[in-house]
Amino acid sequence: MDAAFIVPVLALITLLAGTVYALWSKHVTEQAKADPAHPKSRLAADTPSR
16 A cells, blocks of 8 residues: 555545534534533623523
8 A cells, every 4th residue: 555545545534533523513512502401601601691
């Protein structure tokens, strides 16, 4: 195996890992926003909620 094969494979694996992490992070954030018992961040605590 040479670099012409390994570099694109590693790039695709990195893109896949980044996409999976972004989707997981989005899911966790949406769960936290939907939970009324979840504490707000200190930045959001002083603003009125809608």
